[in-house]
Amino acid sequence: METPREPKRYLDNPENVTRLWRRFVMACAVVAALDLFGLLGIVYHRHASLFVEGLPGFYWGWGFVGIVFLVFGAIQLRRFVMRPENYYERPGDAD
Amino acid sequence: MPTDMPPFLPFLVAALLAAVTRGRLRSALMLATPIAGALALTGIGSGELLQIQVLGYTLTPVRVDELSLMFGYLFHLGAFIAVLYALHTDDTLQHVMAMAYAGGAVGAVFAGDLITFFLFWEVLSLSSVFLIWARRTPQAIAAGFRYLLLQIGSGVTLLAGLLVYVAATGEVAMNHIGLEAPGGWLIILALGLKCGFPMLHMWLTDAYPESTPTGAVFLCMFTTKCAIYALTRSFAGAEPLIYIGAFMTFFPIFFAVIENDLRRVLSYSMINQLGFMVCGIGLGSALALNGTVSHAFNDVLFKGLLFMSMGAVLTMTGTTKASELGGLYKTMPQTTALCIVGAASISAIPLFCGFVSKSMIMQAALDQGHTIIWFFLLFASVGVLEHAGIKIPFFAFFAHDSGRRPAEPPVNMRAAMAVAAALCIVIGVFPEATLYRLLPFDASYHPYDMTHVVTQVQLLMFGALAVFWMMRTGRYPTEERAVNLDFDWIYRRLLPAAIRGGERVLSPVWDGARKGVVAQFSGLVALLFRYHGPGGALARTWPTGSMAIWVAVLLAVFVVVYYL
Structure with a gap:
């Protein structure tokens, strides 16, 4: 007996994933461009408590660089702390 | 609903009832508990609602102000969500302990004095560990013991801190304490352990993932938030x-x-x-x-x-x-x-x-x-x-x-x-x-x-x-x-390895020492046996006359010495 085939889903098609990715990148570009409006005082007036915080691009730059730093930092951390899954389960272990 | 009912009481009663009821009745009881409790909170008064005198100290099991009330509502809401989430399980142990755990959390935030707070702090530890053990895997049992050890550590540290504090200030009310107060550092350490201070956090990442699917929901809601509440109030x-x-x-x-x-x-x-x-x-x-x-x-x-x-x-x-x-x-x-x-x-x-x-x-x-x-x-x-x-x-x-x-x-x-x-x-x-x-x-x-x-x-x-x-x-x-x-x-x-290593180093020393002592002791026993054992010179029976002679000799020596 043949098992019923699963319906093909939108995300199963890599082209659709690429399309979503491109749209997301474009949305990011639009959001980054909002800084210009704030700078010029159109649409909204941008206020900042710190000098750097008021610089255009500070927040999105911090978001991007922050994640890259975090992930690369974590990869380095793996070199020191990663152990096999059964590390604590060896015979004769105290727990 | 009487408004002067201690807010933790419904949960503790529900914990008892959850042990003896089953099925839909138990589900209804457990769901009704946080709802009824929260309704009672809406009509509760403010200030010290319940005070008792114990050994000259005024304990305040129920003290209501805006801070405790906010956490009180939060814990009722959390308990409701978590109980609803856990309804499909028929594990009585988990249901009983979860209700006791919620009761402990509610009791802790309404505790008006440090001693009552300490008691509920321990209820939190002792009830929550069962939500980990209830997974019943060897990993969960082991993680539960490690968890319990650190939670009890927090309790003991809190007790030490509050004894110092109460002895030095004569104050048991749970208000602002601050780091300068005597025992302040001990108390903050105890609270910090339960809210995951760095290097004291490992019980959390060790034990929570080993708990039951439903137990983890209760666990993530109460213990750490109680610590946050206490830090907010006292530090x-x-x-x-x-x-x-x-x-x-x-x-x-x-x-x-x-x-x-x-x-x-x-x-x-x-x-x-x-x-x-x-x-x-x-x-x-x-x-x-x-x-x-x-x-x-x-x-x-x-x-x-x-x-x-x-x-x-x-x-x-x-x-x-x-x-x-x-x-x-x-x-x-x-x-x-x-x-x-x-x-x-x-x-x-x-x-x-x-x-x-x-x-x-x-x-x-x-x-x-x-x-x-x-x-x-x-x-x-x-x-x-x-x-x-x-x-x-x-x-x-x-x-x-x-x-x-x-x-x-x-x-x-x-x-x-x-x-x-x-x-x-x-x-x-x-x-x-x-x-x-x-x-x-x-x-x-x-x-x-x-x-x-x-x-x-x-x-x-x-x-x-x-x-x-x-x-x-x-x-x-x-x-x-x-x-x-x-x-x-x-x-x-590290510690087990250190203990094993220490054992390896020390056991030959111990063996040698033990052998030496046993050899010496055996010699002593043999010596005693020679003189006092059956047939030994000192165990032999002597005639009465020889004893009389020896007494006379001793008397003579004594008299001579006396006159010299």
Whole structure:
């Protein structure tokens, strides 16, 4: 007996994933461009408590660089702390 | 409903009733308990509602003010959600202990004196450990013992601290204590252990992922939030907490990125969120403290929701390892959607509840001139997006297709998640009409300011952009079937190894020493045996006459000596 085939889903098609990715990148570009409006005082007036915080691009730059730093930092951390899954389960272990 | 009923009483009674009832009756009882309790809270008075004299001290088992009331409502809400989530299980042990645990948490926040607080603090430890043991795997049993050891450690430290404090000040009321007070450091250490201070946090990441799917939901709601409550009440404005909190937001996110067990990722994420709260307590301004308590409130909802969604995955697939999951959205679309709401809330996306609370703490840090701390918190905010906002839903429900096709979890689990998700959105959209009305301190704050919304969206979208860019280009670390060492390594590996090593070194010495002593002793015994044993010279029977002679000789010697 043949098992019923699963319906093909939108995300199963890599082209659709690429399309979503491109749209997301474009949305990011639009959001980054909002800084210009704030700078010029159109649409909204941008206020900042710190000098750097008021610089255009500070927040999105911090978001991007922050994640890259975090992930690369974590990869380095793996070199020191990663152990096999059964590390604590060896015979004769105290727990 | 009598309004002077101690708020913890319904839960403790429900714990007893849950032990003797079964089926729908028990379900109804347990669901009714937090509802009835919360209704009773709406009519409760304020001030010291119950006082008793014990050994010359005035104990206040029930003291109600705005701070305790806010946590009281929170714990009733959390208990309701968690009970609903756990209804399908028929494990009496878990139900009884969960009700006792909730009762302990409610009792602790309404405790008006340190001794009552200590008693409920111990109830929390002793009841919660059963939610870990109830998983009944060897790993869970072992993790439960390690958990209990540290929780009891916290209790003993608290007891030591409060004995010093009470002896020195004569004061048992639980109010502001501060680090300068005698015993203050001991008390803050005890509280810090339960809210995951760095290097005291390992019980959390060790034990929570080993608990039952439903137990983890209770666990993530009560113990740490009780500690946050107590720190807020007794140590607001203690400066070291600013730095401890900032560090707590910082270090766990690196572990969360590389962790494979998604419930352990959530445990690291929890320390990160607690870090924001601890930092807010250290800042100590009304805005910061409001941020702390509202973030504690929201954390119960969104972290509860995330733990519930992973509990649902665990229940239906038997694992929460990222390396073994993926593609679950195909057959668990509702759980996926609810998990994403939790992920959006913890990431502080505008219109979700995390946005309206975390920003208060960050604004307070800026207002008080803690610029470097603010940069740390901003970095940690992006980190949350990475591990809790993207990693949790992505690796469980999307990513590479694991081929697993589990059904949606039982309807009560989905209902509980839906309640939490709805609250996350309602609080996020209408903070002023909901959460902010409960805030105990006097400070006005408006989260929906155009600059704030735009900058937050920029921060998060570019964080997400970086994650997806690294995933698409193969720079993102792959999910490895591995464990990562943390501070629990000290007592799981280092100490046992040290003891074994010590044994290896000392046992020859001991053996030698023992042999030497036994040889000497054997010689002594042989000697004694020679003279006193059967046939020994001193054990022989002597005639009475010889004794009389010897007495006469001794007498003669004595007389001679006397006259000399």
